[in-house]
Structure formats: C-alpha cells, structure tokens
Amino acid sequence: SQQGEEDPQALSIQEGENATMNCSYKTSINNLQWYRQNSGRGLVHLILIRSNEREKHSGRLRVTLDTSKKSSSLLITASRAADTASYFCATDGGYSTLTFGKGTMLLVSP
Amino acid sequence: DTEVTQTPKHLVMGMTNKKSLKCEQHMGHRAMYWYKQKAKKPPELMFVYSYEKLSINESVPSRFSPECPNSSLLNLHLHALQPEDSALYLCASSHDGQGKTEAFFGQGTRLTVV
Numbered sequence: 001s002q003q004g005e006e007d008p009q010a011l012s013i014q015e016g017e018n019a020t021m022n023c024s025y026k027t028s029i030n031n032l033q034w035y036r037q038n039s040g041r042g043l044v045h046l047i048l049i050r051s052n053e054r055e056k057h058s059g060r061l062r063v064t065l066d067t068s069k070k071s072s073s074l075l076i077t078a079s080r081a082a083d084t085a086s087y088f089c090a091t092d093g094g095y096s097t098l099t100f101g102k103g104t105m106l107l108v109s110p
Numbered sequence: 111d112t113e114v115t116q117t118p119k120h121l122v123m124g125m126t127n128k129k130s131l132k133c134e135q136h137m138g139h140r141a142m143y144w145y146k147q148k149a150k151k152p153p154e155l156m157f158v159y160s161y162e163k164l165s166i167n168e169s170v171p172s173r174f175s176p177e178c179p180n181s182s183l184l185n186l187h188l189h190a191l192q193p194e195d196s197a198l199y200l201c202a203s204s205h206d207g208q209g210k211t212e213a214f215f216g217q218g219t220r221l222t223v224v
Contacts, residue, residue: 033212040198040220042114043153045212088152097143097166098213100152 006089006101014109019076021104023089024069030092032065034074037086037103046074046087079108116201116216124224125191131219133184133201142184143213144176145200153200159184160206191223 007022025032031050035043049056049065049072056063062075076083086105090098114135123129133142141160145153158166159178167176173195175187184201198220202213 035215040147040149040218042200042217043202043213043215045214048212097155097158098153099155103152 006087006104008104009102010105010107012107012109013079015079015081017079017108019079019083019106019108021074021087021089021106023072023074023101025072025089025091025099025101026070027091027093029067030094032063032072033090033092033098034061034063034072035088035090035100037088038084043088076106079106081108081110084108114201114203114214114216116199116219118219119217120220120222122222122224123188123191125193127191128187128189130188131186131199131201131221133186133216134182135203135214136182137203137214138181139203139214140181140206141204142178143202143204144184144186145202145215147198147200147218149197157186188221191221193223196221196223 005024013019029051031048033048034046036046037043047058047061047063049063060077065072084107086103088103089101092098117132143158144156146156147153155168156170157176162178173190177185198218200218201216204213205211
C-alpha cells in the first residue's frame with residue numbers, strides 16, 4: 001500500500017530557483033527518508049529525518065518533519081539542471097521496510 | 111565500497127523461461143531487499159532478508175523465488191512470468207534492518223517478459 005503522497009506530482013523551475021516538494025503519510029513512522037531517481041534507474045538516498053527531529057540540513061537540501069500533521073517537505077535551494085530527477089519520500093515504520101510515495105518529477109531548465 | 115551491484119542490467123525473457131537476477135553488496139549490511147517498480151510508479155517492496163533469513167514476503171506470487179546464499183548475495187529466481195511482470199527490479203541493502211539507517215539501492219534490472 002502507498003503511504004506517502006507527494007505534492008506536486010510534477011514541478012518545472014529555472015536554474016537558481018528553489019524547489020519545494022511535500023509529502024504526507026498516514027501511519028506512525030520510525031523515520032522518513034527522501035530519495036532521488038534519475039531516468040528510471042537506481043534510487044539515491046538524500047536525507048533521513050527521525051521521528052523525533054523537526055528539521056535537517058544537508059548541503060542544498062532542507063527537510064522538515066511535522067509528525068502531528070504527518071507531513072514532510074524537501075527544499076532544494078539554488079537548483080541546478082543536474083537536479084532534474086524524480087524525488088520520492090519513503091516512510092520507515094520499522095525494520096527498514098520502506099513505503100514510497102508516488103513521487104515528484106522535478107525539471108530544472110537552464 | 112558503498113555500491114550495490116545488480117546483474118544483468120537488462121533482461122528479456124519468454125514466459126516459459128527460467129532466469130535469475132543477482133545482487134551483491136560488500137558493505138557488511140545484514141538486511142537485503144527486492145523492490146519492483148513499474149513505469150511512472152514508486153518502488154514496491156517484494157521481499158526482505160534479515161541476517162540471511164526471509165523475514166518479509168509481501169504476498170508475492172510463487173513465480174518469483176528469492177534466495178540469499180550468504181550475507182553479501184541476493185538472488186531472485188524467475189519462472190513462468192507474465193508480461194505484466196515487466197518492470198524495473200531493484201535490490202537494496204541496509205545496515206541491519208532495524209529501521210535506523212538508509213537503504214542503498216542498485217541500478218536495477220529492467221525486465222521485459224515477452
């Protein structure tokens with residue numbers, strides 16, 4: 001079953017702009033993770049935020065988590081053409097079994 | 111070495127064929143996973159091996175048969191597949207399957223059943 005729901009489904013921006021993607025989930029979680037996928041190949045882990053954390057940064061990425069609203073957001077600042085990819089949130093309810101959201105397709109134009 | 115290696119990258123098989131997908135990691139991870147991803151859809155969990163024992167089978171049809179020969183290797187044996195089984199099959203591993211760390215994914219095997 002799909003737990004995470006991303007919003008928007010597709011996002012098109014210019015290089016240098018910020019991109020924000022949102023994710024909602026339904027049940028309690030151990031942690032929430034964000035992954036990137038290029039052209040239908042393997043997924044690359046971006047960032048993990050634990051259920052007792054509210055915000056986390058990694059380079060140009062900022063993730064927030066609101067467990068009361070069961071939602072998370074991923075912000076990519078100063079986007080680049082190389083950031084073009086699909087982005088998935090994934091909830092981990094335990095035992096590292098990930099349930100992925102539907103994903104956001106991000107297109108960054110030069 | 112932080113890689114999960116999957117072979118082959120592409121596979122075309124007939125509905126009467128038997129084939130196997132292979133996955134290997136040398137990160138000392140004790141949990142390994144198979145996911146299936148259809149076009150424009152998110153990955154869906156199929157199987158989880160924890161410490162070389164099958165711990166989760168997400169009601170996958172028996173024409174898919176997983177095997178974990180040792181802590182570094184994971185196979186997925188395929189037999190009598192249907193065209194709707196065509197998809198990207200992703201292998202992943204994580205530290206210990208206790209939900210504390212991220213998963214590392216291979217590049218996947220793109221399977222076409224004809």
